[in-house]
Amino acid sequence: MDRKEFFSIVGVGAASALVMSCVGCSKSSDSGKSSVTGPTGVNFTLDLTLAANAALLNNGGYLAANGVLVAKTSAGAYIAVQQSCTHQNYPLVYEGSSQQFFCNNHGSAFSEKGVVLNSPANRNLTVYNTLVTGTSLKVYS
Known part of the structure; x- marks a missing residue:
């Protein structure tokens, strides 16, 4: 050659x-179609006294566990949504100051109720229930 x-x-x-x-x-x-969905059959409890969960003691704090993003809103309520963006499965962050979930990869944003605010995502997040009992936070489907 x-x-x-x-x-x-x-x-x-x-x-x-x-x-x-x-x-x-x-x-x-x-x-234009989103196919990323959140985990099903979610049922776990976080001990709010553990150092690993300390972020949830502060309003605006959040953490990821079991494919779920758990956050404490600026009003002090606990909310939980799927951890990944519905656009292309990138991890989300919670921005307490703007009261939204945000994907740093393509810019999709979601309300605290999981509703799409910004494209390219076109499907809402899967939202999970939360229940506080003493120092335990249960997250479930």
């Missing part, structure tokens, strides 16, 4: 890789 043939083959391979990576990000490949 001579030098010209080598660069021709390498160029075609690199171009193919570039095209495939661009196709993967195109809007047409997304088809």
Whole structure:
């Protein structure tokens, strides 16, 4: 194989890789449908006295457990939604100051009730029930 043939083959391979990576990000490949759903059969309890759960003692604090994002609102209520964005399964964060869940990857935002506020997500989050008993926080479907 001579030098010209080598660069021709390498160029075609690199171009193919570039095209495939661009196709993967195109809007047409997304088809506008969200298929990411939250876990089902959720039923766990968090001990609010444990250091691992200390974030939930402060208004605006949050943590992830068992595929669920649990947060304490600025009003002091506990809320729980699926941990991943309905757009492409990236982890969400809770922004207590703006009272919303946010995906840092593509910018989707959701209300504290899990309702889509910002695209590209087009499906609401799965919301879970919470119940405080003493220092225990139960999260369940």
